[in-house]
Amino acid sequence: MKKKLVLGLLIVSLGINLVVLGNWWVTQQWNTPSAEEAIILSEMVQRTVDSEDYQKIAASEEVLAIDRGLDKATGGAFPYYFYVNVRTDQQSYLFYCDGPECSTMDNEGWGYSIYEDEDTRLPFRGN
Numbered sequence: 001m002k003k004k005l006v007l008g009l010l011i012v013s014l015g016i017n018l019v020v021l022g023n024w025w026v027t028q029q030w031n032t033p034s035a036e037e038a039i040i041l042s043e044m045v046q047r048t049v050d051s052e053d054y055q056k057i058a059a060s061e062e063v064l065a066i067d068r069g070l071d072k073a074t075g076g077a078f079p080y081y082f083y084v085n086v087r088t089d090q091q092s093y094l095f096y097c098d099g100p101e102c103s104t105m106d107n108e109g110w111g112y113s114i115y116e117d118e119d120t121r122l123p124f125r126g127n
Helices: 002-031 035-050 052-060
Strands: 063-070 082-088 092-098 104-111
Touching: 035 052, 035 063, 035 082, 035 092, 035 104, 052 082, 052 092, 052 104
Parallel strands: none
Antiparallel strands: 063 082, 082 092, 092 104
């Protein structure tokens, strides 16, 4: 009886550990920036705001949010898996490094913006 209980606890424990390790491997490892990567992404946000493409977007649409991220799972070499997402009231624009030195940022994609159908999510703004 005790051997079955110990064996059962061992199997459950191994199963939980595999699930936790699998979750980290599949999602967090590839999409969560390290401390060094977070600094690089912050600098990329500044370069995005300074870029010509961003200035054109800001002149014609209301910029509501700027988000940054990385996706190592899609492949590509450093720094091409980093991106900056500029969200406006009409669309979302994806900015990526232009060249291996990442001296400039280019708008290389766009998509749906949540702000097209919803209000901003800041709880601090009064009505």
